[in-house]
Amino acid sequence: MNKQVTIVAVDGPSASGKSTVSRRTAQAVGFIYVDSGALYRGITWKCVKEGVDVKDAQAVTNLLIRMNMELFLRDNAVGYMIDGEDPGQEIRAEPVRERVADIAAQQAVRVYIVEKLRMMTKFGSLVMEGRDIGTVVFPDTPFKYYLDADPEERARRRAAEIHQQEGTHDVNAVLSSLRRRDQKDSSRATAPLQIALGAKIINSTGMTIDQVVDTIVTDLKKAGAVPA
Numbered sequence: 001m002n003k004q005v006t007i008v009a010v011d012g013p014s015a016s017g018k019s020t021v022s023r024r025t026a027q028a029v030g031f032i033y034v035d036s037g038a039l040y041r042g043i044t045w046k047c048v049k050e051g052v053d054v055k056d057a058q059a060v061t062n063l064l065i066r067m068n069m070e071l072f073l074r075d076n077a078v079g080y081m082i083d084g085e086d087p088g089q090e091i092r093a094e095p096v097r098e099r100v101a102d103i104a105a106q107q108a109v110r111v112y113i114v115e116k117l118r119m120m121t122k123f124g125s126l127v128m129e130g131r132d133i134g135t136v137v138f139p140d141t142p143f144k145y146y147l148d149a150d151p152e153e154r155a156r157r158r159a160a161e162i163h164q165q166e167g168t169h170d171v172n173a174v175l176s177s178l179r180r181r182d183q184k185d186s187s188r189a190t191a192p193l194q195i196a197l198g199a200k201i202i203n204s205t206g207m208t209i210d211q212v213v214d215t216i217v218t219d220l221k222k223a224g225a226v227p228a
């Protein structure tokens with residue numbers, strides 16, 4: 001890893017508030033924001049587009065070999081193009097949402113994405129959110145946070161997000177979909193969702209976004225990672 005850069009790893013289950021918290025933390029300390037889940041979603045999007053079965057490891061590996069994922073910096077966040085296309089909000093839609101945990105369970109996909117994520121240090125200091133950032137991608141960073149919230153609270157937050165994007169919401173359906181995904185994410189053989197050694201656990205149920213961001217920023221300042 002480039003010695004000049006600082007990595008802030010933010011892991012946790014779906015809808016634990018990681019995205020908003022990580023984006024705002026990055027803004028507050030002047031680091032670049034990385035949504036690692038968006039890369040897993042991008043590959044899922046490409047599979048859907050090309051009719052590749054996300055459970056077929058060989059077909060997915062072949063796709064990874066022939067496709068090209070290019071990284072770029074936009075608005076202090078890392079973005080990507082797949083074969084020259086930006087999938088945009090399609091990575092948040094139902095076909096991707098329902099398949100992404102199967103893609104994230106594939107060893108070849110994880111190797112491919114972990115390499116891309118490590119390459120992002122070329123852009124500068126990062127706040128990177130995901131599931132395995134503190135355990136696998138950057139295990140040596142001293143700045144690891146595990147963000148959690150009660151499942152019902154997470155389902156409410158995710159339902160509100162889906163409602164905004166698609167105009168419909170059903171908290172119970174979202175809760176069972178989240179539970180299915182949590183189960184897959186934490187029981188898969190490769191890089192399951194785990195609390196990294198030395199990670200600070202923040203349960204954000206009942207906390208505002210600002211309070212969570214403040215907790216992390218204060219911690220980074222105390223550690224001298226950013227100017228006080």
Ligand code: DC
Pocket residue numbers: 014015036037038040041100101104129130131132133181185
């Ligand atoms: O954070 P998200 O909901 O956009 O993540 C989408 C999927 O990718 C989810 O099933 C978890 C998985 N993921 C992962 O396995 N490792 C990461 N570092 C980030 C996301």
